[in-house]
Amino acid sequence: xxxxxxxxxxxxxxxxxxxxxxxxxxxxxxxxxxxxxxxxxxxxxxxxxxxxxxxxxxxxxxxxxxxxxxxxxxxxxxxxxxxxxxxxxxxxxxxxxxxxxxxxxxxxxxxxxxxxxxxxxxxxxxxxxxxxxxxxxxxxxxxxxxxxxxxxxxxxxxxxx
Numbered sequence: 227x228x229x230x231x232x233x234x235x236x237x238x239x240x241x242x243x244x245x246x247x248x249x250x251x252x253x254x255x256x257x258x259x260x261x262x263x264x265x266x267x268x269x270x271x272x273x274x275x276x277x278x279x280x281x282x283x284x285x286x287x288x289x290x291x292x293x294x295x296x297x298x299x300x301x302x303x304x305x306x307x308x309x310x311x312x313x314x315x316x317x318x319x320x321x322x323x324x325x326x327x328x329x330x331x332x333x334x335x336x337x338x339x340x341x342x343x344x345x346x347x348x349x350x351x352x353x354x355x356x357x358x359x360x361x362x363x364x365x366x367x368x369x370x371x372x373x374x375x376x377x378x379x380x381x382x383x384x385x386x387x
Contacts, residue, residue, distance in 0.1 A: 227244055227267065228243040228275070228363070229264070230243075230326075230355045231260070231274065231275065231277065231309075232351045232354035232358065233276065233306075233308040234254075235308055236256075237255060239252075239354050239355035239356075240352070241352070241358070243359055243363070253348070268319050273321075273322040274316055274323045275326050275362055277355075277358060278306075278327060279305060279309065280309065281328075282328060333360070335348070338356060338357070
């Protein structure tokens with residue numbers, strides 16, 4: 227199984243590709259639920275793609291009025307910390323983690339639907355995680371959808387994984 231993660235302080239976007247190269251889960255989960263998933267499935271995970279925003283050139287938000295720039299900087303820093311903690315967790319548990327530098331452009335809802343050839347309602351974090359898999363594995367034309375589960379709370383009982 228291959229997992230892609232778009233780290234976030236509140237809930238991270240993830241997408242899961244099974245051994246048959248079908249995407250079987252995409253959605254958002256809290257940090258400790260994600261850690262639990264990685265721990266429980268570590269023997270089945272081939273690799274984990276982690277979006278690593280800290281690899282981008284440093285940006286600042288000084289030009290934004292008031293404290294808004296400070297808040298944005300703080301949230302970006304927190305998301306980077308989550309990504310680094312996930313990277314470290316994978317390393318400690320012998321899970322192959324590949325850091326992915328974010329793209330300059332995001333795949334929107336219509337882009338994702340055009341590739342997967344069906345309507346699906348995903349938030350931006352889940353779309354970003356799915357986009358990582360699509361881009362990294364070249365799934366633009368050879369896209370296979372398993373029994374896709376979106377935002378299912380208990381993802382540990384997958385028979386397809």
